[in-house]
Amino acid sequence: MSTSTSSNPAQHHIMGVYNRAPLAFERGRGARLFSTTGEEYLDCVAGIATCGLGHAHPVLVDALKTQGEKLWHVSNIYTIPEQEVLADKLCAATFADVVFFTNSGTEAIECALKAARRYHVVNGQPERVDIIGFDGSFHGRSYAAVNASGNAGYLDGFGPRLPGYVQLPFGDWDALKAAIGPTTAGVIIEPVQGEGGARALTDAQLNELRQITRDAGVLLIFDEVQSGMGRTGKLFAHEWASDAAPDIMAVAKALGGGFPVGACLASTEGARGMTPGVHGSTYGGNPLAMAVGKAAFDAINTPEILDNVKTVAGFFTQQLEGLKDRFPDVIVDIRGKGLLIGVKLIPNNREFMVLARDQKLLIAGGGDNCVRLLPPLNLTVEEASEAIAKLEKACEAARAKAAA
Secondary structure, X not given: OOOOOOOOHHHOOOOOOOOOOOOOEEEEEEOEEEEOOOOEEEEOOHHHHOOOOOEOOHHHHHHHHHHHOOOOOOOXXXXXXXXXXXHHHXXXXXXXXXXXXXXXXXXXXXXXHHHHHHHHHHOOOOOOOXXXXXXXXXXXXXXXXXXXXXXXXXXXXXXXXXXXXEEEOOOOHHHHHHXXXXXXXXXXXXXXXXXXXXXXXXXXXXXXXXXXXXXXXXXXXXXOOOOOOOOOOOOOHHHHOOOOOOOEEEEOHHHOEOEOOEEEEEOOOOOOOOOOOOOOOOOOOOHHHHHHHHHHHHHHXXXXXXXXXXXXXXXXXXXXXXXXHHOOOOEEEEEEEOOEEEEEEOOOHHHHHHHHHHOOEEOEEEOOOEEEEOOOOOOOHHHHHHHHHHHHHHHHHHHHHHXX
16 A cells, blocks of 8 residues: 655655755756756755755766766775775875765764774773763764754654763763763764754864863764865864864765765774774765765865855855844844854744745755855855845845734
């Protein structure tokens, strides 16, 4: 018996887990998306911070085509030279010594959680299993990832919580010190929260967090799936701090520029428990993904892109603060870091997203009644100015709707 799981007749064979906007796209170019009905939109979602170089970037298209004509997949039964090339680049640019490649950020988080627990097992402390996370966090949708996340709603209906996961208030280091004990394996946190309302840790907080975990002998895991790969104006958000390099880090999204690529990076010490047979992936690190990942990494990890992020982010911050002053009945706060920008609203954020879409501007939702701007890292100031103009019209519409 076939039963529909979606209220939309056009999607009656799609499992109904997404509350999709009534909008479909057929092509994109840079920061522009073109709908199946021929309408043009300015994209400040970028696949949720994934299309870091915008849509159909010629460097990525060329890498995909070239590799696609040679070799797609062989599995990790064999040596994959393309993995070594991208792993070398990632390690040369970060704290890491080793990399495990995945297909997604969630899988990178799974690897990180397993690595943290395995570390203590091989150190003779198998009782150290607890992972401490923070409220408002989002680490993915797998069972372990939702238990590590600070959003009880993602666990609703999926049975009891897994043991060994603890949540604390975001940025409360006194609570963290009190919570760390003889069964603690690691601490996981986003340097800049994405889904949780674009809350950013300060450089001082990052340094203090690193010192706390170091002193306690527990591993520090950074989830930089959304905040990494140039999004804040540094290659990774924690690099703004002077001494905050983690033991393990999850990366994805812009690492593939829209192609499914993720990675779990670790120091030699942090990965000491990850020995043959304890983890694996069929598709992870396949030649096709590695070719695109290498091209995206090389294009993003440049002074031109990182400086552009700082310039455009500065423009956005200044202009958004101006909108906040002009529309205090609509905008409460501007937050985030770099081009991971949160705008906390008075009107419902989902309704505001529709008002922005009416202006042909695409923005993302977020926790704490925020909307997020996550544009391509190569967005121009002129395009940012266009986004501000569209946001202003959305604010005017929200004001008029409230008055009515």
